[in-house]
Structures are given as C-alpha cells and as structure tokens.
Amino acid sequence: MKKHDYDKILYRLTTIWARLREGEILSTNELAIEFNVSAKTIQRDFNERLIHLFPIEKIGHKWRVKQGYDIDKTLDYEDEIVLDILNEFGSSMSSLISKRVNNLFKKISNEHTNPIYSRIEIEDLYDKLDLIKALQGAIEQNLQVEFYHKKKYRYIEPIKITTFEGYWYLYGKDVQVDKLKTFYIKDISNLNTTNKKFIVEPNAIKIIDNAINIWFNPQNKPFEVHLKANANIAKYFIRRPLSKTQRVVQFYDDGSLLLSVYVTSELEILSEVKKWIPNLFILNPAKIVKKLRDETIEFQKKQMDLLIDV
Numbered sequence: 001m002k003k004h005d006y007d008k009i010l011y012r013l014t015t016i017w018a019r020l021r022e023g024e025i026l027s028t029n030e031l032a033i034e035f036n037v038s039a040k041t042i043q044r045d046f047n048e049r050l051i052h053l054f055p056i057e058k059i060g061h062k063w064r065v066k067q068g069y070d071i072d073k074t075l076d077y078e079d080e081i082v083l084d085i086l087n088e089f090g091s092s093m094s095s096l097i098s099k100r101v102n103n104l105f106k107k108i109s110n111e112h113t114n115p116i117y118s119r120i121e122i123e124d125l126y127d128k129l130d131l132i133k134a135l136q137g138a139i140e141q142n143l144q145v146e147f148y149h150k151k152k153y154r155y156i157e158p159i160k161i162t163t164f165e166g167y168w169y170l171y172g173k174d175v176q177v178d179k180l181k182t183f184y185i186k187d188i189s190n191l192n193t194t195n196k197k198f199i200v201e202p203n204a205i206k207i208i209d210n211a212i213n214i215w216f217n218p219q220n221k222p223f224e225v226h227l228k229a230n231a232n233i234a235k236y237f238i239r240r241p242l243s244k245t246q247r248v249v250q251f252y253d254d255g256s257l258l259l260s261v262y263v264t265s266e267l268e269i270l271s272e273v274k275k276w277i278p279n280l281f282i283l284n285p286a287k288i289v290k291k292l293r294d295e296t297i298e299f300q301k302k303q304m305d306l307l308i309d310v
Helices: 003-021 028-035 039-053 078-091 095-110 126-141 202-209 231-239 266-276 286-309
Strands: 056-059 062-065 143-149 152-164 167-174 179-184 188-197 223-229 247-251 257-263 280-284
Touching (some): 003 039, 003 062, 039 056, 126 143, 126 152, 126 188, 223 231, 231 257, 257 266, 266 286
Antiparallel strands (some): 143 188, 223 280
8 A cells, every 4th residue: 555545544544533532423424525435445444443442332324432431632642543554554465574563563562662661471363363353343242153162163152352371362151051161262263253142241241350360260159268478478469469359358467468369269269379389378268278288298299209310
C-alpha cells in the first residue's frame, strides 16, 4: 500500500475516534459518504482496527463509545492508531519481513524505548495469531466454537483468553459435558466459529477471576486454606495477594502473617506454596498439610540419593 493511502487511513481513523470520544454516534453509511470510500471500507475500519484499540460498540448500523466508559480526552491516541496501521503494513508483506515487524513491535512495547521495563515472560503466539483473532471475535460476540484440542473434537462456549505464568489458554464451557475447562492455545487446531449464541454464566467469570494458577478446578466448590508467611516474605503477600480471595487474618509481633485464601484444588495451593519453601506454611486443611509433608519427604529422599551418587 502506498504512503498517501496510509495518510488517508490515519486521518480517517483519528477523525472517527475523535468524534466518538466526544460522544457522537456515527453512521457507517454517512462516514462512507463523508470520506468518499465504500461502506465496506468503513466497516473494516471499525471491525479490524478501531474495535481492537478502543472501547466502542455497534448499535444497528451505527457506532458509539461503550456506555459506562470514562474516556480521558487529554490523551493522544493517534500513536496507537499509527502503530496499528504500521503493524498491518508489515504483516501484509513477506513472512520474513512480517515476523521481523512483529518482533520490532514487541521491542517498542517492552525494551529501552519504554520507560517501564517488564520481566514477565509470555510465550510467543506468532503462529497462532489468526486463531487468537478468531477466538477474540467469538468471545466478543458470544458465539460457540468448535475445534480439535490434542486431536480430540471439542464444542465450546469461549469465555476468556487468559495467561497463567506466561502460557496462553482458552477458558470456556465444554458444551458436550457441560463443564468449565481450560485449553492450551497451542494445542488447538481446526477452529470454526458457529452462528450459535450463548450467555456467559456470571459465576464462570468469578471462578477464573479468583484462580491462583492454571491448576484451579472450576468444577469444585472453593474451600479455605490458612497459610503462615514468615516475616522475611510477608511483605510480598501484602504487595501482591495470591488471589482476590486472600485476606490477612492476623499480623504477628515477629512480622509474620496468618493468611486466608480460597482455592478449588489441592494442586492449586500446593504448587504455590512450594515456590516459597521454607518460608510459607500450610496450617489447614490437615489433608493438604499431610500431602505436602509426604511430598517434601519424598523430594528430600530423592535429592539426597542424587547427592550420594555425585
């Protein structure tokens, strides 16, 4: 695409967004006439660009900012649109250039040009971008999807694309067994979006919102676990709670903490506690305390055997 074409696109998109954030409700057909382009071009502007950048929604043949959103009108959003257009330009070229452009945009977001530096490692989904885009569309429109996961056919109500410890998953309801499940994104293939609508159960969102890690079990009723954090790590649980259900039950004089958190499986809490050994302890339920003790004894035995062999 030629340079002046991108200039026109940039002008059109920034103008549309400026009017939307001022509270206007814009007609696709009227915008097409105003900018001397087809209605399909305007539809593409909204469906492929603007809707992924800004909180907007379609009502009939018109568009507006989603109700309830407070837009900061002092911010300059043009850079986001420019980057989106440039990214699209790179993606339309050869696969080698497209991949380099994608990597460049990651650097723009995460390296020295940005005053915020993050060490959160997220797995690369470059080869799954089309699938992600299709899932995103299905989730936004509440449309059921079908696909193969580990070569097994699935019929799903997709609820969220989520990441746990840097790995990407699809969270949704398996219609065939009527259960909430997670599916590793890279194991999904042959995705097809159906035209069958569904309604997300409010509790489904609450379950994943309260999950500590991927080992949560959405089928189980949450149960309470009490933990004790030594003084040298207590501050980390104040700064970043294990989950939204965490609460501090007691502050001890020595600086340690008594914590309460709700989980849905033994593995969900055990995997977290093991990261903090020997400074985080499970006080109850007794069943999990015993399981951790047994696993720790087994680990120590195997570790000592390895040391003896060295």
